[in-house]
Amino acid sequence: MVLEVFHVKEEDAVRVRHQDLRATTTALFMKVGVPRADAELATDVLVAADLRGVDSHGVSNMLRSYIQGYNEGRLNARPNWRIIRETPSTANIDCDAGLGIIIGPKAMDIAIDKAKKVGVGIVTMAHGRHMGMASYHAMMALKHDMIGTCMTAPGAQVLPTFGALERLGTNPIAVAAPAKEEPPFVFDAATSTVATNKIQLARRLDAVIPAGLIADKDGTPIMEEGKVPAEYKMLPMGSVREQGSHKGYGLACVVEVLCSVLSGSGFAAMNARGMAQHYVAAYSIEAFTDVEEFKLEIERRAHGIPLHKEVIQWYDSICGEMDVPRLRTV
Amino acid sequence: MVLEVFHVKEEDAVRVRHQDLRATTTALFMKVGVPRADAELATDVLVAADLRGVDSHGVSNMLRSYIQGYNEGRLNARPNWRIIRETPSTANIDCDAGLGIIIGPKAMDIAIDKAKKVGVGIVTMAHGRHMGMASYHAMMALKHDMIGTCMTAPGAQVLPTFGALERLGTNPIAVAAPAKEEPPFVFDAATSTVATNKIQLARRLDAVIPAGLIADKDGTPIMEEGKVPAEYKMLPMGSVREQGSHKGYGLACVVEVLCSVLSGSGFAAMNARGMAQHYVAAYSIEAFTDVEEFKLEIERRAHGIPLHKEVIQWYDSICGEMDVPRLRTV
Numbered sequence: 128m129v130l131e132v133f134h135v136k137e138e139d140a141v142r143v144r145h146q147d148l149r150a151t152t153t154a155l156f157m158k159v160g161v162p163r164a165d166a167e168l169a170t171d172v173l174v175a176a177d178l179r180g181v182d183s184h185g186v187s188n189m190l191r192s193y194i195q196g197y198n199e200g201r202l203n204a205r206p207n208w209r210i211i212r213e214t215p216s217t218a219n220i221d222c223d224a225g226l227g228i229i230i231g232p233k234a235m236d237i238a239i240d241k242a243k244k245v246g247v248g249i250v251t252m253a254h255g256r257h258m259g260m261a262s263y264h265a266m267m268a269l270k271h272d273m274i275g276t277c278m279t280a281p282g283a284q285v286l287p288t289f290g291a292l293e294r295l296g297t298n299p300i301a302v303a304a305p306a307k308e309e310p311p312f313v314f315d316a317a318t319s320t321v322a323t324n325k326i327q328l329a330r331r332l333d334a335v336i337p338a339g340l341i342a343d344k345d346g347t348p349i350m351e352e353g354k355v356p357a358e359y360k361m362l363p364m365g366s367v368r369e370q371g372s373h374k375g376y377g378l379a380c381v382v383e384v385l386c387s388v389l390s391g392s393g394f395a396a397m398n399a400r401g402m403a404q405h406y407v408a409a410y411s412i413e414a415f416t417d418v419e420e421f422k423l424e425i426e427r428r429a430h431g432i433p434l435h436k437e438v439i440q441w442y443d444s445i446c447g448e449m450d451v452p453r454l455r456t457v
Numbered sequence: 458m459v460l461e462v463f464h465v466k467e468e469d470a471v472r473v474r475h476q477d478l479r480a481t482t483t484a485l486f487m488k489v490g491v492p493r494a495d496a497e498l499a500t501d502v503l504v505a506a507d508l509r510g511v512d513s514h515g516v517s518n519m520l521r522s523y524i525q526g527y528n529e530g531r532l533n534a535r536p537n538w539r540i541i542r543e544t545p546s547t548a549n550i551d552c553d554a555g556l557g558i559i560i561g562p563k564a565m566d567i568a569i570d571k572a573k574k575v576g577v578g579i580v581t582m583a584h585g586r587h588m589g590m591a592s593y594h595a596m597m598a599l600k601h602d603m604i605g606t607c608m609t610a611p612g613a614q615v616l617p618t619f620g621a622l623e624r625l626g627t628n629p630i631a632v633a634a635p636a637k638e639e640p641p642f643v644f645d646a647a648t649s650t651v652a653t654n655k656i657q658l659a660r661r662l663d664a665v666i667p668a669g670l671i672a673d674k675d676g677t678p679i680m681e682e683g684k685v686p687a688e689y690k691m692l693p694m695g696s697v698r699e700q701g702s703h704k705g706y707g708l709a710c711v712v713e714v715l716c717s718v719l720s721g722s723g724f725a726a727m728n729a730r731g732m733a734q735h736y737v738a739a740y741s742i743e744a745f746t747d748v749e750e751f752k753l754e755i756e757r758r759a760h761g762i763p764l765h766k767e768v769i770q771w772y773d774s775i776c777g778e779m780d781v782p783r784l785r786t787v
Contacts, residue, residue, distance in 0.1 A: 212744065212745060212746065214575055214576030214577075214741070214744040215545060215546070215575040215576060216545070216546040216575045216576040216577040216744075217575075217576035217577055217740075217741075217744040217745060219745045219746060245544055245545040245546045245547075245575050246544030246545060246546040246547035246579070247544075247546040247547055247577055247579050249576070249577050249740070251745050274714065274715070274719065300708075300711075302711045302714070302715075304714045304718070312710065312714060314707040314708070314710060314711050316703075316704045316707060316708075320701060337699055338699070339699070339700060364694075364695070364701055364704055365694070365695065365700070365701065366700060366701070369667055369668070369669070370669060370695070370696060370700050371650060371694055371695065371696070373646075374646045374694055377644040377646055378630075378644070378646075378708075380642065380644060381630075381632045381644050384604065384632065384634045384642060385604070385632075388634070388751055389604065389740070389742065389745045389746060389751070390745060390746065391745065391746030391747065391750060391751070410547075410579070410719065411544070411547075412719065414542065414544040414546075414547040415542060415547060415549045415581050415719045415720060415721065416542065416549060416719060416720065416721030417721065420721060421718055421719070421721070
């Protein structure tokens, strides 16, 4: 199974309780100057990724980079983030080099609040830093009976179709929608073949990755499976033109327009390494339709559609008449 | 070039002036009972596709299906479409079986109006019919200095990854953003490998299509190039799991949630053939950032970044000092 290469092998693994992981991680954030509440929030985003099995965006891959960023001054531990433009349904935030895993949830709170008031809330974020697992922010909408969206444009790392130089970020799109008794619908995928973090993780684990995930240092797609070379480049979703990489390229541009250009930050390829721009949205389901009905549909897909017994009788009778196998009930 | 198979060959083509095409097409719509203003609007959407070279969504492929739909009563020529729920930034419309190429622009007008008032406008559309070229609706936002989005979920035609039965629509996503002197940014792509219409067009043109676009009637992806068989099934963007079709599958579900579930219409796979649900959005750029700046970025990418001559002098001097080739100016 292709995805397994991105998990640590059982024989290499040391198990840690998530509570202990939280305590230590929070303490580390506080040591580099992050206030306690923000440190706990950052920790929650990281550990949520580890709990969901998204190791690429959990503590293993990200924490060392964040700590280094704070120590070297690229990350601002006490950012003066503020809304620089606002309407009833929108806001644009200047993140002041604050980490996205801390300011993202605050932006999403603003989006949710706007959605409560006027139906939809959309917040862009300029001068930001790494956003972590995008679905964390999208999923914040769920408990408010809202659909949540998160996109982020983290600097140029991905080749355009036919390109040899990186001009796009991995630019993920995350969408979360609530269901009734079922787990929520959660989509979270890079518009590149995979997240950069997954390739870095594969390198650390010395794992063999599938064909078509990356290009060599000259930009030529590597179309055989193998280990990750020392120098490589990222490809857009679809890998090559024949397999639809123009759609991945186009979607990455859409994320760039909504995160980078709309927030007034400039295309990621023109920005300094480490900068990132973001977009979060909350849709009040109640603004469009009945929440219970919305959730019900997903419930019915899982548990079956309740039909009146008279309808079942009609089915039985018509199926008999027309020589069709009887309708199977749950 | 892969895309050429979807265009009529020059030796098979008869050229028609777009004005004449408009007159005849409008007359046909009026003959089946569509009021003049709506007939002209529908014609504009179709001919816009033909003018842009999107033959799959122009008169050749679509008009016969629309006329048949009106004649057979599946399309309502005088729908009583109405807003069934509304907030300052959102609306949900019941289309009353009206054609999407006619009601879509009206929905987009409502979205644009809301965006003018509160920053963003999002309109979902229940009980609709075919939406035509999705980018037509998205592009309506451009002349208002807005970003436009359009998605549509036109019934189950596409296999989920590993699936053998169609459970998703081709579910395209279109996004348009204005640029200054440059043509606008316009993205419009099905979340299937290609639009269904393109495959139908390839069949009519007896064209050879690339590998991986469709599956055979049992759901097995056809991984060699060839002509379109009589029975076939559509694949999600990415074709197969190894090439990322789970991302196409997931994006199709996102479109389904935003169009079908959010409009209260139910998942497309549960609806009657020919039904379609839609989602349009307009984002006021002014709500987030300065419109001129937003457009400028795209202009600068094309025409160069204006630097003060002092900066150029500094470049010349530092490049000389550090033995780096001189900065090339436009």
